[in-house]
Amino acid sequence: MRAFVVAATLTSALALAGCTAPGGSEGGTDGGSGQAQATQGGSGPGATGTPGVESMEKGDIVATQEVTLPGDRGTATVEIEALRVDGQVQTLTMFVTPHLTDTSGNADKLDLFHFLDMHNFRPRLVDKANLKEYRTLEKGGAEWASDPLATEAGDGETFKAWAVLAAPEDGATSFDVTISDIYPRFTDIPVVS
Numbered sequence: 001m002r003a004f005v006v007a008a009t010l011t012s013a014l015a016l017a018g019c020t021a022p023g024g025s026e027g028g029t030d031g032g033s034g035q036a037q038a039t040q041g042g043s044g045p046g047a048t049g050t051p052g053v054e055s056m057e058k059g060d061i062v063a064t065q066e067v068t069l070p071g072d073r074g075t076a077t078v079e080i081e082a083l084r085v086d087g088q089v090q091t092l093t094m095f096v097t098p099h100l101t102d103t104s105g106n107a108d109k110l111d112l113f114h115f116l117d118m119h120n121f122r123p124r125l126v127d128k129a130n131l132k133e134y135r136t137l138e139k140g141g142a143e144w145a146s147d148p149l150a151t152e153a154g155d156g157e158t159f160k161a162w163a164v165l166a167a168p169e170d171g172a173t174s175f176d177v178t179i180s181d182i183y184p185r186f187t188d189i190p191v192v193s
């Protein structure tokens with residue numbers, strides 16, 4: 001029931017904002033649906049273009065790092081796309097491929113929550129030139145980001161995670177990106193339209 005309320009709240013918030021929120025994941029489910037979500041579109045107020053379906057393929061990967069997972073679970077490859085602006089928002093998209101040391105029992109998958117050392121996905125963008133920090137948007141306590149428990153992948157598989165933040169101000173063309181305080185930040189990630 002909680003997942004339905006959160007999904008309904010997020011859908012309503014996105015419709016009001018007139019923006020597109022990516023969803024789904026490779027090798028797992030995201031937001032509990034396991035299906036690609038259609039983008040907003042049409043010709044009415046707040047329309048952002050023609051209806052469609054987001055791509056589940058990796059796009060413009062601009063940075064990659066190998067990280068050590070919390071709890072001695074192994075390592076993961078983290079890939080990040082360029083930040084994509086759409087109207088008043090920008091979307092951060094990353095792909096995580098776990099390399100698990102133990103794949104027996106319940107340890108055969110890694111979800112976003114445990115990847116983030118039992119925290120929600122709340123990335124931060126820092127515009128060093130203008131001394132500004134951007135945080136994940138939220139409405140009614142629900143972040144505009146991947147569901148941390150439903151976004152998961154098995155050993156050697158890949159999941160896709162996303163978060164929506166305010167569009168750049170002051171002509172910013174790149175940001176430093178922190179996906180979690182336990183991992184090194186990505187630097188100078190470009191912004192594209």
